[in-house]
Each structure stands twice: as structure tokens, then as C-alpha cells.
Amino acid sequence: MSLAEISKLSLREKFQIMESIWGDLRDVVVGFDTPQAHRDLLDARRQRAQSGEARIHHWDDVKSNFGPS
Numbered sequence: 514m515s516l517a518e519i520s521k522l523s524l525r526e527k528f529q530i531m532e533s534i535w536g537d538l539r540d541v542v543v544g545f546d547t548p549q550a551h552r553d554l555l556d557a558r559r560q561r562a563q564s565g566e567a568r569i570h571h572w573d574d575v576k577s578n579f580g581p582s
Contacts, residue, residue, distance in 0.1 A: 519527065561567035 519530075522530070558567065562569055
């Protein structure tokens, strides 16, 4: 399907296609082995957030403070 064809679809149809693609990717990724270094980094970041050492920002605030003017 070309970009021209996709742009002609209704918003509902586009979302249905996106949901199908994400569902397919989810099924593929389940069998994907995440490297240990990635898991370690994520665990360390979670620990920093849980201990209060790191602050978690709402995405909308980040976009408005650091996005293009």
C-alpha cells in the first residue's frame, strides 16, 4: 500500500491498520531477546525513579518546555 493510498483512507481505517501492525509487532517481539545491557539500564532507571533520585516528567510538559518554538 502506497502513501498516496494510505492518505485517502478514513481516520478509522488508518487506526485499524495501525492496531493490526502493532499487534503483529507485539507477537514478533515476544520472541525477541532483549540484550542484558538494555535490561540492566532499564532496571537502573526504574530504581532511580522509585528511590526519588530521578524525576519523571509528563510528556506534554517536556514537549512544551523543550519542543520547537
